[in-house]
Amino acid sequence: MSDEFEFANQGNKIIYETEAKGFNPGLMVLLLIGGLLLIFLVGNYVLYSYAQKTLPPRKKKPISKKKMKRERLKQGVSAPGE
Numbered sequence: 001m002s003d004e005f006e007f008a009n010q011g012n013k014i015i016y017e018t019e020a021k022g023f024n025p026g027l028m029v030l031l032l033i034g035g036l037l038l039i040f041l042v043g044n045y046v047l048y049s050y051a052q053k054t055l056p057p058r059k060k061k062p063i064s065k066k067k068m069k070r071e072r073l074k075q076g077v078s079a080p081g082e
Helices: 025-054 065-075
Strands: 004-009 013-018
Touching: none
Parallel strands: none
Antiparallel strands: 004 013
């Protein structure tokens, strides 16, 4: 099977039609979007791992006196001054 087809058109004129060679435009768009998504995900992972190594741990919220007193009563330890 040849990729070329001959068509006789009104006398001596011969038209050669060949199949288009190269990438499919849909494939190019898919590769472009896939590549951008991959770069985005890898970049996020790199930034996340860098932040885990360099940033100090988060500070915990201060516990209110009311909550501290309630926790001590649950444990059976009386709060000082009571």
